Amino acid sequence: MEIGLNHYLVLSTILFAIGLVGVMRRKNLLMLFFATEILLNSVNISFAAISHYYGDLTGQMFAFFVIAIAASEVAVGLGLLIVWHKKHNNIDLEQMSTMRG
Amino acid sequence: MxxxxxxxxxxxxxxxxxxxxxxxxxxxxxxxxxxxxxxxxxxxxxxxxxxxxxxxxxxxxxxxxxxxxxxxxxxxxxxxxxxxKQGNKLIIFGLSSVAAVLLVVIFATPIVSDNITALYPMTEGAGNTQEVGMVLFTKYLVPFEIAAVMLLVAMIAGIVLAGKKMDQSLTLMEEDEIRHMRDEQNKKVLL
Incomplete structure:
Protein backbone atom coordinates (compact mmCIF):
# COMPACT_ATOMS: atom_id res chain seq x y z
CA MET A 1 0.00 0.00 0.00
CA GLU A 2 1.33 3.37 -1.04
CA ILE A 3 1.47 6.25 1.40
CA GLY A 4 0.48 9.41 -0.43
CA LEU A 5 0.33 13.10 0.32
CA ASN A 6 -3.25 12.78 1.59
CA HIS A 7 -2.17 10.47 4.40
CA TYR A 8 0.21 13.10 5.72
CA LEU A 9 -2.35 15.87 5.33
CA VAL A 10 -4.93 13.86 7.28
CA LEU A 11 -2.39 13.15 10.03
CA SER A 12 -1.53 16.85 10.14
CA THR A 13 -5.25 17.66 10.44
CA ILE A 14 -5.70 15.28 13.37
CA LEU A 15 -2.68 16.69 15.22
CA PHE A 16 -3.82 20.26 14.54
CA ALA A 17 -7.27 19.44 15.94
CA ILE A 18 -5.69 17.93 19.07
CA GLY A 19 -3.61 21.07 19.52
CA LEU A 20 -6.64 23.33 19.08
CA VAL A 21 -8.65 21.34 21.64
CA GLY A 22 -5.71 21.82 24.02
CA VAL A 23 -5.60 25.57 23.37
CA MET A 24 -9.33 25.93 24.02
CA ARG A 25 -9.70 23.89 27.19
CA ARG A 26 -6.46 24.64 29.06
CA LYS A 27 -6.43 27.28 31.76
CA ASN A 28 -2.82 26.84 32.87
CA LEU A 29 -0.55 28.95 30.68
CA LEU A 30 2.26 26.38 30.64
CA MET A 31 -0.14 23.79 29.23
CA LEU A 32 -1.30 26.37 26.69
CA PHE A 33 2.30 26.67 25.49
CA PHE A 34 2.48 22.89 25.08
CA ALA A 35 -0.63 23.00 22.89
CA THR A 36 0.86 25.72 20.67
CA GLU A 37 3.94 23.54 20.16
CA ILE A 38 1.62 20.79 18.90
CA LEU A 39 0.02 23.23 16.44
CA LEU A 40 3.40 24.32 15.06
CA ASN A 41 4.58 20.71 14.71
CA SER A 42 1.47 19.57 12.86
CA VAL A 43 1.99 22.32 10.28
CA ASN A 44 5.65 21.32 9.96
CA ILE A 45 4.61 17.79 8.99
CA SER A 46 2.44 19.01 6.13
CA PHE A 47 5.20 21.37 4.94
CA ALA A 48 7.71 18.50 4.82
CA ALA A 49 5.23 16.16 3.11
CA ILE A 50 4.33 18.67 0.37
CA SER A 51 8.03 19.42 -0.08
CA HIS A 52 8.70 15.70 -0.60
CA TYR A 53 5.82 14.93 -2.97
CA TYR A 54 6.47 17.92 -5.22
CA GLY A 55 10.26 17.77 -5.22
CA ASP A 56 10.45 21.35 -3.96
CA LEU A 57 12.64 22.51 -1.09
CA THR A 58 10.56 25.57 -0.17
CA GLY A 59 8.43 23.58 2.27
CA GLN A 60 11.47 22.45 4.22
CA MET A 61 12.78 26.02 4.35
CA PHE A 62 9.51 27.21 5.86
CA ALA A 63 9.64 24.37 8.37
CA PHE A 64 13.10 25.59 9.47
CA PHE A 65 11.82 29.12 10.01
CA VAL A 66 8.81 27.79 11.92
CA ILE A 67 11.19 25.91 14.24
CA ALA A 68 13.27 29.08 14.75
CA ILE A 69 10.14 31.09 15.60
CA ALA A 70 8.96 28.38 18.02
CA ALA A 71 12.31 28.42 19.82
CA SER A 72 12.27 32.21 20.32
CA GLU A 73 8.59 32.14 21.33
CA VAL A 74 9.40 29.64 24.07
CA ALA A 75 12.33 31.73 25.34
CA VAL A 76 10.36 34.99 25.61
CA GLY A 77 7.14 33.32 26.77
CA LEU A 78 8.79 31.38 29.58
CA GLY A 79 10.62 34.53 30.71
CA LEU A 80 7.34 36.43 30.93
CA LEU A 81 5.69 33.48 32.67
CA ILE A 82 8.42 33.36 35.32
CA VAL A 83 8.07 37.09 36.00
CA TRP A 84 4.27 36.71 36.30
CA HIS A 85 4.63 33.70 38.61
CA LYS A 86 7.08 35.59 40.84
CA LYS A 87 4.59 38.43 41.26
CA HIS A 88 1.27 36.58 41.54
CA ASN A 89 2.24 33.02 42.50
CA ASN A 90 0.08 31.37 39.84
CA ILE A 91 -0.06 31.11 36.06
CA ASP A 92 -3.80 30.70 35.48
CA LEU A 93 -5.39 32.56 32.62
CA GLU A 94 -8.37 33.70 34.70
CA GLN A 95 -6.15 35.59 37.14
CA MET A 96 -4.84 37.83 34.35
CA SER A 97 -7.84 40.13 34.49
CA THR A 98 -5.64 43.22 34.75
CA MET A 99 -4.98 42.88 31.03
CA ARG A 100 -8.69 42.81 30.23
CA GLY A 101 -9.58 45.54 27.77
CA MET B 1 5.29 -1.75 2.52
CA LYS B 85 -11.89 25.52 31.85
CA GLN B 86 -15.51 24.46 32.08
CA GLY B 87 -16.66 24.93 28.50
CA ASN B 88 -19.13 23.26 26.22
CA LYS B 89 -17.32 20.18 24.87
CA LEU B 90 -19.36 20.05 21.65
CA ILE B 91 -18.46 23.63 20.74
CA ILE B 92 -14.78 23.02 21.48
CA PHE B 93 -14.54 19.89 19.35
CA GLY B 94 -16.65 21.38 16.56
CA LEU B 95 -14.57 24.54 16.29
CA SER B 96 -11.31 22.55 16.39
CA SER B 97 -12.44 20.21 13.62
CA VAL B 98 -13.63 23.06 11.43
CA ALA B 99 -10.34 24.95 11.88
CA ALA B 100 -8.27 21.83 11.14
CA VAL B 101 -10.24 21.01 7.96
CA LEU B 102 -9.81 24.65 6.93
CA LEU B 103 -6.03 24.21 7.31
CA VAL B 104 -6.06 21.22 4.95
CA VAL B 105 -8.17 23.14 2.42
CA ILE B 106 -5.67 26.01 2.54
CA PHE B 107 -2.82 23.60 1.85
CA ALA B 108 -4.66 21.55 -0.77
CA THR B 109 -6.27 24.31 -2.86
CA PRO B 110 -3.16 25.26 -4.89
CA ILE B 111 -2.42 21.56 -5.44
CA VAL B 112 -5.90 20.77 -6.78
CA SER B 113 -6.49 23.91 -8.80
CA ASP B 114 -3.19 24.08 -10.62
CA ASN B 115 -0.44 21.69 -11.60
CA ILE B 116 2.35 23.40 -9.70
CA THR B 117 6.00 23.28 -10.66
CA ALA B 118 8.88 23.21 -8.22
CA LEU B 119 10.34 26.63 -7.47
CA TYR B 120 13.59 25.22 -6.07
CA PRO B 121 13.79 21.63 -7.37
CA MET B 122 15.91 19.02 -5.65
CA THR B 123 19.37 18.63 -7.16
CA GLU B 124 20.36 15.25 -8.51
CA GLY B 125 23.21 13.51 -6.73
CA ALA B 126 23.26 15.80 -3.71
CA GLY B 127 22.34 14.82 -0.17
CA ASN B 128 19.48 16.49 1.63
CA THR B 129 21.81 18.54 3.84
CA GLN B 130 23.71 19.81 0.80
CA GLU B 131 20.48 20.76 -1.01
CA VAL B 132 19.18 22.59 2.06
CA GLY B 133 22.45 24.48 2.35
CA MET B 134 22.43 25.48 -1.31
CA VAL B 135 18.89 26.86 -1.16
CA LEU B 136 19.18 28.37 2.34
CA PHE B 137 22.35 30.33 1.63
CA THR B 138 21.27 31.67 -1.76
CA LYS B 139 17.52 32.22 -2.08
CA TYR B 140 16.66 32.38 1.61
CA LEU B 141 19.73 34.26 2.86
CA VAL B 142 17.86 37.39 4.01
CA PRO B 143 15.16 35.49 5.99
CA PHE B 144 17.96 33.38 7.47
CA GLU B 145 19.81 36.48 8.71
CA ILE B 146 16.57 37.99 10.04
CA ALA B 147 15.86 34.73 11.89
CA ALA B 148 19.34 34.99 13.44
CA VAL B 149 18.61 38.55 14.66
CA MET B 150 15.23 37.39 15.99
CA LEU B 151 16.88 34.57 17.96
CA LEU B 152 19.36 37.09 19.41
CA VAL B 153 16.49 39.35 20.48
CA ALA B 154 14.70 36.38 22.05
CA MET B 155 17.85 35.36 23.91
CA ILE B 156 18.38 38.85 25.34
CA ALA B 157 14.68 39.05 26.28
CA GLY B 158 14.87 35.69 28.05
CA ILE B 159 17.96 36.70 30.02
CA VAL B 160 16.51 40.08 31.00
CA LEU B 161 13.11 38.68 32.00
CA ALA B 162 14.11 35.52 33.84
CA GLY B 163 17.59 36.38 35.06
CA LYS B 164 16.81 39.66 36.80
CA LYS B 165 17.04 39.49 40.62
CA MET B 166 17.27 35.73 40.80
CA ASP B 167 18.27 35.97 44.47
CA GLN B 168 15.03 37.72 45.51
CA SER B 169 11.52 36.34 45.40
CA LEU B 170 8.72 38.88 45.04
CA THR B 171 6.15 36.42 46.43
CA LEU B 172 8.04 35.99 49.70
CA MET B 173 8.58 39.74 50.27
CA GLU B 174 6.20 42.00 52.15
CA GLU B 175 4.21 44.64 50.31
CA ASP B 176 6.16 47.63 51.68
CA GLU B 177 9.45 45.91 50.92
CA ILE B 178 8.43 45.60 47.27
CA ARG B 179 7.27 49.23 47.24
CA HIS B 180 10.58 50.35 48.75
CA MET B 181 12.53 48.40 46.14
CA ARG B 182 10.43 49.88 43.34
CA ASP B 183 10.93 53.43 44.61
CA GLU B 184 14.69 52.93 44.66
CA GLN B 185 14.59 51.65 41.11
CA ASN B 186 12.54 54.64 39.98
CA LYS B 187 15.05 56.95 41.65
CA LYS B 188 17.85 55.31 39.72
CA VAL B 189 15.93 55.70 36.46
CA LEU B 190 15.18 59.38 37.18
CA LEU B 191 18.83 60.09 37.98
Whole structure:
Protein backbone atom coordinates (compact mmCIF):
# COMPACT_ATOMS: atom_id res chain seq x y z
CA MET A 1 0.00 0.00 0.00
CA GLU A 2 1.33 3.37 -1.04
CA ILE A 3 1.47 6.25 1.40
CA GLY A 4 0.48 9.41 -0.43
CA LEU A 5 0.33 13.10 0.32
CA ASN A 6 -3.25 12.78 1.59
CA HIS A 7 -2.17 10.47 4.40
CA TYR A 8 0.21 13.10 5.72
CA LEU A 9 -2.35 15.87 5.33
CA VAL A 10 -4.93 13.86 7.28
CA LEU A 11 -2.39 13.15 10.03
CA SER A 12 -1.53 16.85 10.14
CA THR A 13 -5.25 17.66 10.44
CA ILE A 14 -5.70 15.28 13.37
CA LEU A 15 -2.68 16.69 15.22
CA PHE A 16 -3.82 20.26 14.54
CA ALA A 17 -7.27 19.44 15.94
CA ILE A 18 -5.69 17.93 19.07
CA GLY A 19 -3.61 21.07 19.52
CA LEU A 20 -6.64 23.33 19.08
CA VAL A 21 -8.65 21.34 21.64
CA GLY A 22 -5.71 21.82 24.02
CA VAL A 23 -5.60 25.57 23.37
CA MET A 24 -9.33 25.93 24.02
CA ARG A 25 -9.70 23.89 27.19
CA ARG A 26 -6.46 24.64 29.06
CA LYS A 27 -6.43 27.28 31.76
CA ASN A 28 -2.82 26.84 32.87
CA LEU A 29 -0.55 28.95 30.68
CA LEU A 30 2.26 26.38 30.64
CA MET A 31 -0.14 23.79 29.23
CA LEU A 32 -1.30 26.37 26.69
CA PHE A 33 2.30 26.67 25.49
CA PHE A 34 2.48 22.89 25.08
CA ALA A 35 -0.63 23.00 22.89
CA THR A 36 0.86 25.72 20.67
CA GLU A 37 3.94 23.54 20.16
CA ILE A 38 1.62 20.79 18.90
CA LEU A 39 0.02 23.23 16.44
CA LEU A 40 3.40 24.32 15.06
CA ASN A 41 4.58 20.71 14.71
CA SER A 42 1.47 19.57 12.86
CA VAL A 43 1.99 22.32 10.28
CA ASN A 44 5.65 21.32 9.96
CA ILE A 45 4.61 17.79 8.99
CA SER A 46 2.44 19.01 6.13
CA PHE A 47 5.20 21.37 4.94
CA ALA A 48 7.71 18.50 4.82
CA ALA A 49 5.23 16.16 3.11
CA ILE A 50 4.33 18.67 0.37
CA SER A 51 8.03 19.42 -0.08
CA HIS A 52 8.70 15.70 -0.60
CA TYR A 53 5.82 14.93 -2.97
CA TYR A 54 6.47 17.92 -5.22
CA GLY A 55 10.26 17.77 -5.22
CA ASP A 56 10.45 21.35 -3.96
CA LEU A 57 12.64 22.51 -1.09
CA THR A 58 10.56 25.57 -0.17
CA GLY A 59 8.43 23.58 2.27
CA GLN A 60 11.47 22.45 4.22
CA MET A 61 12.78 26.02 4.35
CA PHE A 62 9.51 27.21 5.86
CA ALA A 63 9.64 24.37 8.37
CA PHE A 64 13.10 25.59 9.47
CA PHE A 65 11.82 29.12 10.01
CA VAL A 66 8.81 27.79 11.92
CA ILE A 67 11.19 25.91 14.24
CA ALA A 68 13.27 29.08 14.75
CA ILE A 69 10.14 31.09 15.60
CA ALA A 70 8.96 28.38 18.02
CA ALA A 71 12.31 28.42 19.82
CA SER A 72 12.27 32.21 20.32
CA GLU A 73 8.59 32.14 21.33
CA VAL A 74 9.40 29.64 24.07
CA ALA A 75 12.33 31.73 25.34
CA VAL A 76 10.36 34.99 25.61
CA GLY A 77 7.14 33.32 26.77
CA LEU A 78 8.79 31.38 29.58
CA GLY A 79 10.62 34.53 30.71
CA LEU A 80 7.34 36.43 30.93
CA LEU A 81 5.69 33.48 32.67
CA ILE A 82 8.42 33.36 35.32
CA VAL A 83 8.07 37.09 36.00
CA TRP A 84 4.27 36.71 36.30
CA HIS A 85 4.63 33.70 38.61
CA LYS A 86 7.08 35.59 40.84
CA LYS A 87 4.59 38.43 41.26
CA HIS A 88 1.27 36.58 41.54
CA ASN A 89 2.24 33.02 42.50
CA ASN A 90 0.08 31.37 39.84
CA ILE A 91 -0.06 31.11 36.06
CA ASP A 92 -3.80 30.70 35.48
CA LEU A 93 -5.39 32.56 32.62
CA GLU A 94 -8.37 33.70 34.70
CA GLN A 95 -6.15 35.59 37.14
CA MET A 96 -4.84 37.83 34.35
CA SER A 97 -7.84 40.13 34.49
CA THR A 98 -5.64 43.22 34.75
CA MET A 99 -4.98 42.88 31.03
CA ARG A 100 -8.69 42.81 30.23
CA GLY A 101 -9.58 45.54 27.77
CA MET B 1 5.29 -1.75 2.52
CA UNK B 2 7.77 -0.83 5.25
CA UNK B 3 6.99 2.80 4.64
CA UNK B 4 3.31 2.12 5.31
CA UNK B 5 4.07 0.19 8.50
CA UNK B 6 6.39 2.95 9.72
CA UNK B 7 3.88 5.66 8.84
CA UNK B 8 0.96 4.03 10.67
CA UNK B 9 3.09 3.09 13.70
CA UNK B 10 4.47 6.58 14.15
CA UNK B 11 1.13 8.22 13.35
CA UNK B 12 -0.51 6.18 16.11
CA UNK B 13 2.30 6.93 18.56
CA UNK B 14 2.33 10.67 17.80
CA UNK B 15 -1.44 11.02 18.14
CA UNK B 16 -1.41 9.05 21.41
CA UNK B 17 1.42 11.17 22.87
CA UNK B 18 -0.16 14.50 21.92
CA UNK B 19 -3.54 13.30 23.19
CA UNK B 20 -1.91 12.61 26.56
CA UNK B 21 -0.31 16.08 26.45
CA UNK B 22 -3.61 17.93 26.09
CA UNK B 23 -5.70 15.76 28.43
CA UNK B 24 -3.50 14.96 31.42
CA UNK B 25 -3.78 17.02 34.59
CA UNK B 26 -0.13 16.50 35.61
CA UNK B 27 2.35 18.99 34.15
CA UNK B 28 5.23 16.49 34.24
CA UNK B 29 3.28 13.87 32.26
CA UNK B 30 2.39 16.52 29.69
CA UNK B 31 6.05 17.55 29.37
CA UNK B 32 7.39 14.02 28.86
CA UNK B 33 4.59 13.08 26.46
CA UNK B 34 5.27 16.21 24.43
CA UNK B 35 9.01 15.39 24.25
CA UNK B 36 8.22 11.85 23.07
CA UNK B 37 5.78 13.17 20.47
CA UNK B 38 8.44 15.56 19.11
CA UNK B 39 10.88 12.68 18.64
CA UNK B 40 8.20 10.58 16.90
CA UNK B 41 7.47 13.49 14.54
CA UNK B 42 11.12 13.56 13.48
CA UNK B 43 10.54 9.98 12.23
CA UNK B 44 8.11 11.38 9.63
CA UNK B 45 10.80 13.78 8.43
CA UNK B 46 13.23 10.87 8.01
CA UNK B 47 10.61 8.87 6.09
CA UNK B 48 10.01 11.87 3.81
CA UNK B 49 13.71 12.18 3.04
CA UNK B 50 14.15 15.47 4.91
CA UNK B 51 17.08 14.19 6.97
CA UNK B 52 18.41 17.60 8.03
CA UNK B 53 14.97 18.74 9.15
CA UNK B 54 14.59 15.57 11.23
CA UNK B 55 17.95 16.14 12.91
CA UNK B 56 17.05 19.79 13.60
CA UNK B 57 13.71 18.65 15.04
CA UNK B 58 15.44 16.32 17.51
CA UNK B 59 18.16 18.82 18.46
CA UNK B 60 16.04 21.96 18.73
CA UNK B 61 12.70 20.63 19.97
CA UNK B 62 13.57 17.60 22.04
CA UNK B 63 16.87 19.09 23.12
CA UNK B 64 16.60 22.84 23.53
CA UNK B 65 12.88 23.58 23.85
CA UNK B 66 12.12 20.67 26.18
CA UNK B 67 15.16 21.46 28.35
CA UNK B 68 13.95 25.08 28.52
CA UNK B 69 10.48 23.93 29.60
CA UNK B 70 12.00 21.61 32.18
CA UNK B 71 14.07 24.48 33.61
CA UNK B 72 11.05 26.77 33.54
CA UNK B 73 8.96 24.22 35.41
CA UNK B 74 11.39 24.38 38.34
CA UNK B 75 9.94 27.85 39.06
CA UNK B 76 6.33 26.69 39.03
CA UNK B 77 4.41 24.50 41.41
CA UNK B 78 4.04 21.43 39.20
CA UNK B 79 2.74 19.04 41.85
CA UNK B 80 -0.55 20.95 41.97
CA UNK B 81 -3.36 19.53 39.83
CA UNK B 82 -4.11 21.60 36.77
CA UNK B 83 -7.65 22.97 36.73
CA UNK B 84 -9.53 23.07 33.44
CA LYS B 85 -11.89 25.52 31.85
CA GLN B 86 -15.51 24.46 32.08
CA GLY B 87 -16.66 24.93 28.50
CA ASN B 88 -19.13 23.26 26.22
CA LYS B 89 -17.32 20.18 24.87
CA LEU B 90 -19.36 20.05 21.65
CA ILE B 91 -18.46 23.63 20.74
CA ILE B 92 -14.78 23.02 21.48
CA PHE B 93 -14.54 19.89 19.35
CA GLY B 94 -16.65 21.38 16.56
CA LEU B 95 -14.57 24.54 16.29
CA SER B 96 -11.31 22.55 16.39
CA SER B 97 -12.44 20.21 13.62
CA VAL B 98 -13.63 23.06 11.43
CA ALA B 99 -10.34 24.95 11.88
CA ALA B 100 -8.27 21.83 11.14
CA VAL B 101 -10.24 21.01 7.96
CA LEU B 102 -9.81 24.65 6.93
CA LEU B 103 -6.03 24.21 7.31
CA VAL B 104 -6.06 21.22 4.95
CA VAL B 105 -8.17 23.14 2.42
CA ILE B 106 -5.67 26.01 2.54
CA PHE B 107 -2.82 23.60 1.85
CA ALA B 108 -4.66 21.55 -0.77
CA THR B 109 -6.27 24.31 -2.86
CA PRO B 110 -3.16 25.26 -4.89
CA ILE B 111 -2.42 21.56 -5.44
CA VAL B 112 -5.90 20.77 -6.78
CA SER B 113 -6.49 23.91 -8.80
CA ASP B 114 -3.19 24.08 -10.62
CA ASN B 115 -0.44 21.69 -11.60
CA ILE B 116 2.35 23.40 -9.70
CA THR B 117 6.00 23.28 -10.66
CA ALA B 118 8.88 23.21 -8.22
CA LEU B 119 10.34 26.63 -7.47
CA TYR B 120 13.59 25.22 -6.07
CA PRO B 121 13.79 21.63 -7.37
CA MET B 122 15.91 19.02 -5.65
CA THR B 123 19.37 18.63 -7.16
CA GLU B 124 20.36 15.25 -8.51
CA GLY B 125 23.21 13.51 -6.73
CA ALA B 126 23.26 15.80 -3.71
CA GLY B 127 22.34 14.82 -0.17
CA ASN B 128 19.48 16.49 1.63
CA THR B 129 21.81 18.54 3.84
CA GLN B 130 23.71 19.81 0.80
CA GLU B 131 20.48 20.76 -1.01
CA VAL B 132 19.18 22.59 2.06
CA GLY B 133 22.45 24.48 2.35
CA MET B 134 22.43 25.48 -1.31
CA VAL B 135 18.89 26.86 -1.16
CA LEU B 136 19.18 28.37 2.34
CA PHE B 137 22.35 30.33 1.63
CA THR B 138 21.27 31.67 -1.76
CA LYS B 139 17.52 32.22 -2.08
CA TYR B 140 16.66 32.38 1.61
CA LEU B 141 19.73 34.26 2.86
CA VAL B 142 17.86 37.39 4.01
CA PRO B 143 15.16 35.49 5.99
CA PHE B 144 17.96 33.38 7.47
CA GLU B 145 19.81 36.48 8.71
CA ILE B 146 16.57 37.99 10.04
CA ALA B 147 15.86 34.73 11.89
CA ALA B 148 19.34 34.99 13.44
CA VAL B 149 18.61 38.55 14.66
CA MET B 150 15.23 37.39 15.99
CA LEU B 151 16.88 34.57 17.96
CA LEU B 152 19.36 37.09 19.41
CA VAL B 153 16.49 39.35 20.48
CA ALA B 154 14.70 36.38 22.05
CA MET B 155 17.85 35.36 23.91
CA ILE B 156 18.38 38.85 25.34
CA ALA B 157 14.68 39.05 26.28
CA GLY B 158 14.87 35.69 28.05
CA ILE B 159 17.96 36.70 30.02
CA VAL B 160 16.51 40.08 31.00
CA LEU B 161 13.11 38.68 32.00
CA ALA B 162 14.11 35.52 33.84
CA GLY B 163 17.59 36.38 35.06
CA LYS B 164 16.81 39.66 36.80
CA LYS B 165 17.04 39.49 40.62
CA MET B 166 17.27 35.73 40.80
CA ASP B 167 18.27 35.97 44.47
CA GLN B 168 15.03 37.72 45.51
CA SER B 169 11.52 36.34 45.40
CA LEU B 170 8.72 38.88 45.04
CA THR B 171 6.15 36.42 46.43
CA LEU B 172 8.04 35.99 49.70
CA MET B 173 8.58 39.74 50.27
CA GLU B 174 6.20 42.00 52.15
CA GLU B 175 4.21 44.64 50.31
CA ASP B 176 6.16 47.63 51.68
CA GLU B 177 9.45 45.91 50.92
CA ILE B 178 8.43 45.60 47.27
CA ARG B 179 7.27 49.23 47.24
CA HIS B 180 10.58 50.35 48.75
CA MET B 181 12.53 48.40 46.14
CA ARG B 182 10.43 49.88 43.34
CA ASP B 183 10.93 53.43 44.61
CA GLU B 184 14.69 52.93 44.66
CA GLN B 185 14.59 51.65 41.11
CA ASN B 186 12.54 54.64 39.98
CA LYS B 187 15.05 56.95 41.65
CA LYS B 188 17.85 55.31 39.72
CA VAL B 189 15.93 55.70 36.46
CA LEU B 190 15.18 59.38 37.18
CA LEU B 191 18.83 60.09 37.98
Missing amino acids: FEAIAFYLFAFLTIAMFYITVTTSQALYALTALAAGMIFISAFFFILGADFLGAVQIVVYSGAVMALYAFGMMFFDTTREVKE
